[in-house]
Amino acid sequence: MEPAPSLPYVAPELLTALADASGKRLDCNEAWREVFGDEGLWGRLPPEDARFAHEHAVEASRGGSVTNEVFLIDRPGGEEPLPVLLHFHPVRLPDGESGQYPVSIHGEVMREPASWAAEQTRRRRMEMLGRMSMGIAHDFNNLLTAVLGHAELLRSDLLHLHAEREAQGHLQSLEQAASDGASLVRKIQQYIRNEKAERAEAVALHVIAEEVLTLTRPYWYNEPRRRGISIRVETTLRPVPSILGTPTELREVLVNLVLNAVQAMPAGGTLTLTTARRDRAAIVEIGDTGVGMTESVRRRAFEPLFTTKGTGGSGMGLTMSQGIVQEHNGRIEVESAPGRGTLFRLVFPFSTGTPAPESSRPAAAPATAAGLRLLVVDDEPMVRTVTSKLLRLRGHEVTEVDGGPAALQTLTDGLEVDAVVTDLSMPDMSGRELAAALRQRYPTLPVLLLTGDTDAEADGADVAAVVKKPFQLDVLDATVREIAG
Structure with missing residues (x-):
């Protein structure tokens, strides 16, 4: 059996490829074919790097640009991996569907000292750790949202039952511990994203x-x-x-x-x-x-x-x-x-003065305020249920659905609502993608985004407001009423 040939030396020629929104290669130049081979778009990338590259291509297909990403091409015979610098850009065609753009990928082979590969391996591991931490933070925020939500529901029940002061104190401690847990999660997110502290x-x-x-x-x-x-x-x-x-x-x-x-x-x-x-x-x-x-x-x-x-x-x-x-x-x-x-x-x-808050918290609605018709969208049943129950506590009429496609179908079937409350991170259709679709079909329908991300903000067009998880009911209720008013 003949040994596999080494990859050829590639001159500093631009590597170019065109892919569709699903990541399928539509075209590429000869330099790309020599480096990545003919087996799909990422034929010679290690599985983990191929996953990262695919994610970047998907992000570009949704309208974003990803630049200056380095990947290591496997080389047979124990040779050092070949470093490649790539950039991913959406191709916005006049009749192209939003969120389904073709992707232009271009870059070049890099020649660096031998120690470069080991450093890039370490960097990639740290990047993976950061991604894992952000995923854990997202899941933990969902759990804390459920904890704090059920604590709020329990508080309502205890008030009706005229519970003793000690029971109210235990509940307050539970809420404080969960809120502090959420703050610690935010610290992790801020550190990974290099954001400013609280x-x-x-x-x-x-x-x-x-x-x-x-x-x-x-x-x-x-x-x-x-x-x-x-x-x-x-x-x-x-x-x-x-x-x-x-x-x-x-x-x-x-x-x-x-x-x-x-x-x-x-x-x-x-x-x-x-x-x-x-x-x-x-x-x-x-x-x-x-x-x-x-x-x-x-x-x-x-x-x-x-x-x-x-x-x-x-x-x-x-x-x-x-x-x-x-x-x-x-x-x-x-x-x-x-x-x-x-x-x-x-x-x-001692403090020399209290700094002014960055933004004021919406005031709670009066107890006599009329309820709204709301559509709550979330793929996590636990979070969707507790969010809906909390909003019903404030007199709202709530319909809850599992995910963006189900929300669109429910509205198409004739459900009339005053506002949509949707999670940001959902597998089939993200909250922002749902908001964009709703903007085209129902231009006046306001959308509120629920998210555990620290850097998510309302964009002024598709999304009317953002509430961070885990949320307080007063904040969620006041924000919903504000955007639907």
């Missing part, structure tokens, strides 16, 4: 501390008692002037320190949480009567990956906490000794 606001530390005590109650009360031990909690939460910061991040720091304190008291003990002021600074102290730290451990406590918990710890909790505190222009002080417990002291400068 806007800071004036924060009352004694309020944050009270919320954290409620959030962590299962860890310092329920779980220790299940194991037959007792952790006593002592608090002195004095009101202190506000600091400038992000509530979600500050709660994250305090929750981490409270959990560390509980873990440091395996036989039980006392957890203390206090707030105070000193000169122009706000102070929060979290203390325990646990095992304490040696001086050498105390000095290394904030080092990345350093942990005394063995495989049970990541060594990043205190590192991240210190980073958040420093981002708030504060500092962490630690006092500890073996057998005498540990005290963490967080020191923050």
Whole structure:
């Protein structure tokens, strides 16, 4: 059996190909054929790279442009992969159907040092990790939307049942934990997309501390008692002037320190949480009567990956906490000794003023406001159901359907609605594609987009408004009424 021939050296000639909206190759020049072969559009690309290339072609077929994408062509015989730089552009024909444009692909072979291939492999892996993280963030936002939605429905039921104050408090903690989870997901999305962080606001530390005590109650009360031990909690939460910061991040720091304190008291003990002021600074102290730290451990406590918990710890909790505190222009002080417990002291400068909000939240509609006829579109049954139930709570008449094609068919069959509420990410037809189709058929019908993406905005034409997941019912209700008014 003869060995497979190596790919020929390709001179710096432009590689060109034309594909239809499905990714089928319609035409290509000889340079393209020499590099990619004759087996379809991506014959010599590794499967993962071929998937990325196909996704870029589909994006271009929907009207977007994708440029400066690098791919590695497999070469037989153990030779280094051949790097190719490609650009994807839609071909907007006068009679072409929107979202189904042919795609022009062009590029060139790149010649780089031998170390280039390894670096590109690392870059591709990081890109894959980013894509996976964004997918997980999308799914997690859907789950949190359902959690917060059902919490809102439960709140309505508890009010009708005149539930005790304690039950209302547990529900509030559930909602707070889910909201903080959503904020953490947004931080991941913002980091991957290199977007700006959340806007800071004036924060009352004694309020944050009270919320954290409620959030962590299962860890310092329920779980220790299940194991037959007792952790006593002592608090002195004095009101202190506000600091400038992000509530979600500050709660994250305090929750981490409270959990560390509980873990440091395996036989039980006392957890203390206090707030105070000193000169122009706000102070929060979290203390325990646990095992304490040696001086050498105390000095290394904030080092990345350093942990005394063995495989049970990541060594990043205190590192991240210190980073958040420093981002708030504060500092962490630690006092500890073996057998005498540990005290963490967080020191923050007072806020010099509250920044103006970037945008005002829509006001809730009056209780007597008339309901609207709404069509809710989502391919996730759990999210679709809870969204519909919440809107019905506000007096709206809701019809729910599974996906964009079903929405178009329902309206074609004669359903009359005042507005459409649709998810953005759906497999057969995205929310924006549905909005574009509705714009052509029903020019005056407003469309509201629900999305967990941080960078999604209304385009002023097809989409009237965007509400981010997980949403608050007041915001969703007020926005729907505004666009349908």
